[in-house]
Amino acid sequence: MHFRLTFCLACCFIMACHSCDLDCSTVKCVVPNCIDTYTPPHQCCPICRPKPCNYKGQVYIDGQQFKDDCNTCTCSLGSVSCTQLGCPVNPTTCMIDGIIYSDGDELPWTTCETCHCRAGQVACYRKAAILGECMENPSLNPSL
Incomplete structure (x- = not known):
């Protein structure tokens, strides 16, 4: 029985098969720190719904990292945060x-x-x- 349960959980989480019935009644979930949550298929706990970010006219998906000059920025839940490195001066300036x-x-x-x-x-x-x-x-x- 334990092997069947382990296999079923592995199947649901790794392969996303639909033949498993998860019992979420004993799972303790951490409440996500956001307003818009959802529970993905074959999971017990809610997560924050990914939101795109609009930064300097470009759209980035949740979790995407990108460069802004010499800084690295990350899109997270609709907000962009960037490192605050001092960029080197152009050699012609x-x-x-x-x-x-x-x-x-x-x-x-x-x-x-x-x-x-x-x-x-x-x-x-x-x-x-x-x-x-x-x-x-x-x-x-x-x-x-």
């Missing part, structure tokens, strides 16, 4: 005082220099028109 500048952007610098972001590096050039003024007044150009 420049970061100064926490501000990211794109390649070619002019950077706010000193009165005596013009600076741009070039291939991830800050490139500065002295302004020729006021070069004499900068030499005479070092406070306008602290890099001198």
Whole structure:
């Protein structure tokens, strides 16, 4: 008899056959932490009904993991949670005082220099028109 019961339960849970009669009267179920529950066929305990997630215009199924930049996100019961990793800066951008500048952007610098972001590096050039003024007044150009 024990073999028949074990086989029947294995059949129902693994192969999903319909010839088993489960006795759920002695099973203690954990109450799922959700509002919309259902009990799947050939199981005794209710589970949360899977809900899709909509994230940045894309639909993901319950349990699906996906990337958002350098972070990993998971769809769970209609909500998306993502890791909060700091993504590496693009190698063609420049970061100064926490501000990211794109390649070619002019950077706010000193009165005596013009600076741009070039291939991830800050490139500065002295302004020729006021070069004499900068030499005479070092406070306008602290890099001198």
